[in-house]
């Protein structure tokens with residue numbers, strides 16, 4: 001069993017999962033079941049703000065992406081929107097960009113969407129693998145990102161250690177994920193996120209479960225202060241968090 005952190009949370013635990021293996025399998029099945037409607041629901045439920053978040057996160061790493069020969073890895077890439085955002089930021093330099101996910105159905109959609117980039121030979125590569133056990137040598141990447149995927153890992157500390165292993169010294173990591181906004185806005189947002197979103201998501205996807213799991217997984221996810229401590233413990237020398245859109249989302253940045 002993975003180590004339990006000070007909040008008692010080791011990683012994501014979808015309903016019915018009893019150990020890290022069954023948690024990972026439940027997450028994979030969940031995303032596979034909603035893959036056909038994933039993009040539509042993402043844009044609809046976020047009122048298209050998701051596009052702005054991916055773009056903003058990718059822009060943060062422009063300097064790294066502009067470096068000749070740079071290598072970037074987008075973990076839990078799903079249908080590839082964060083991966084494409086990295087690609088767009090690196091229009092001139094054409095670094096090697098790979099997207100990884102363990103749901104074949106999500107990757108299939110990413111691959112179809114990358115046809116536009118394939119025309120000029122700059123499409124990202126897609127690899128089916130588990131983010132906790134990646135088929136790459138150590139110190140291979142200049143940048144590792146993950147958008148709305150890291151929170152689903154069965155063991156957050158193991159996920160962070162795997163990212164540190166993959167990064168070159170001086171390499172950077174960007175984890176974009178949901179947060180919990182505070183104050184009056186937070187109270188209003190919670191009604192939307194916990195009540196409206198699960199119902200709309202379930203109705204449109206036709207699948208029960210994933211859209212109830214979403215708010216539950218955000219509640220379980222460590223608060224920024226604890227996440228930054230975990231990043232430092234995993235081996236990042238610098239770690240910071242920048243809230244996006246009143247804290248609905250935010251970007252964790254780490255430097256090895």
Ligand SMILES: C[S@@+](CC[C@H](N)C(=O)[O-])C[C@H]1O[C@@H](n2cnc3c(N)ncnc32)[C@H](O)[C@@H]1O
Nearest residue numbers: 031076077078101102103106130131147149152
């Ligand atoms: C909410 S989606 C995010 C997709 C994309 N990054 C985005 O921003 O739209 C989460 C993705 O993480 C993937 N995922 C979750 N756990 C994973 C793991 N251990 N290894 C690889 N992929 C994983 C799921 O299959 C799913 O495609």
